[in-house]
Amino acid sequence: MAMAFKMATTGMWVTDECKKSFMDMKWKKEHRYIVFKIDEGSRLVTVDKLGGPTDGYHDLTASLPTDDCRYAVFDFDFVTVDNCRKSKIFFIAWSPTASRIRAKILYATSKDGLRRALDGISYELQATDPTEMGFDVIRDIAK
16 A cells, blocks of 8 residues: 655554545545544544535535544635635544544644645634534635
8 A cells, every 4th residue: 555645743644545535626626525534553544535526514514423533624615705716625623522532632643744745725723513613614714
């Protein structure tokens, strides 16, 4: 198995599938969102779920577990006040309060390595509760 990028601080590896899926989302618009997870046994960051091109932000939030951490990227399309169509990619570090302490620490220390492997992220959010990453929050940041 080819590894794309080693995250030095935690010894985690980002798989080629993660980078390829991100590039397909960014350039080909094949996915609206991607959810990533860390497999503690193999020490790999892998793709957990891919959102289709017609999926929305609600589909992303519904796909995040309530008791475990995840990373997600979301391709947010919007129209500016000048009537220009724009697209911004959000990186979301999801760490719900019900998740294990070990998982929270692992995801917090591995986050920067994954961000470096995914080139083209516009904004970052950290959320422990769905209200911290609501659609209105995303929309307000993108303006």
